[in-house]
Amino acid sequence: MNSTSAFTWEKAKQVVEQIVFNNIGEHPKDIEMKVLRGSWEGLTYEKMAEQSHLSVNYLRGDIGPQLWQKLSEALGEEVTKSNFKGALERAWGRQLFPHIDSNLKQLQSPLAELPFPEGSVPLDSPFYIERDNIESICYETVVKSASLIRIKAPKLMGKTSLMTRVLSYAASQNYQTVYLDLSSVERGILTNLDKFLRWLCLMVGRKLKLENRLKDYWDTEILGSNDNCTVYFEEYLLPEIDCPLVLGLDEVDRIFPYNQVVEDFLGMLRSWHEKGKISEQWKQLRLVMAHSTEVYIPLDMNQSPFNAGLPVMLQEFDHKQVTDLAHLHGLNWNDTQVRELMNIVGGHPYLVRLAMYEVYTQKATLKQLLQDASTEAGIYSNHLRRYLETLHSEEAQGLKEALTKVVTSPEPVELDSMQIYKLHSMGLVQRKDNQVMPRCNLYREYFRRVL
Known part of the structure; x- marks a missing residue:
């Protein structure tokens, strides 16, 4: 149980x-x-x-x-x-369990089947930590006509977990909800606007259990892809459900590199949001978008959805939130122990939870875990190695040298704007004004050694 x-x-x-x-x-x-x-x-x-x-x-x-x-x-x-x-x-x-020792497992407690921390935090998980009333603000916003919520944070910071809860709340209000993860879409579809928008219409229809009627509405002779997609929503999908629809688009930055798609697609989303201010039909659509960083091509501010709606910035956990999470894991850590962990991994949700999982399951003491954190013997070795493999790939050309500059400097450094975009999107650096520094000491120590 x-x-x-x-x-x-x-x-x-x-x-x-x-x-x-x-x-x-x-x-x-x-x-x-x-x-x-x-x-x-x-x-x-x-x-x-x-x-x-x-x-x-x-x-x-x-x-x-x-x-x-x-x-x-x-x-x-x-x-x-x-x-x-x-x-x-x-x-x-x-x-x-009021008297739990920091490294002892309570086999009869509800934590006896503690899940390994990976991916988003499930809706029924007690390990979801709320941040600065963000959830309630999102809940209040998503029920408003034509609302747009933009969730931004680097990878592994909890964007999907928050989006899942926003969609769940909307469902509890008898709204229809659709969640689409753009990271799972094939590149051949993402790089072709018409294919991508057909995919969008088809997937939304399937999630709503509606018949595929693209052939009836897609006019390739006169209308462009954006217009066809808009017509499909306006004349078929939205009227068929006759209730508010909350469309959750996760990993939106997956399309950012494809200039021929991103401008038209984001412009269409912004136009839908604007239509909702005057059209009863479009008032029914609410958008929730999650992305890791800003789009790096210039967009007209009046055509970009990133200049509208509710912006939600997910920050790292603070000291109290890490302490609360430790208690949820049955760990009776004091302030010193919490500070020791945060000195290495900051308040990074995934890195913090992984440490607590290892201590709770008695695979390591906190002291051992921190000593080995940036080594191949540490609990973060797989996580760090995946980053290293990415940095050595052809797609990451120039990023290895840029990150080397960041981790070897005691002060924040300046980088090319594209390098900052990519490293921040990966979650490896944090911005400080127009400069960057390692997101946490774990990344500084590991990459300074291996690069």
């Missing part, structure tokens, strides 16, 4: 009743528990007000804030409508 399946509403209710009573000496109010239950089920304040026949302003302005403030004080961390589940589960976990 995993942690999430074990942590039910009934257990959450028990945790809330206990911590509130222990903190203020009285039980939560019935209306507060109704708001908590509604939030647990993913309901908006409007829906809760409708079901309880109460004023939405009363629930949103009075009861909700009072409840989250009570829980914040009782738990010693900021609790909101969007992150309360994780906070309560952590409290439940602490009740189950």
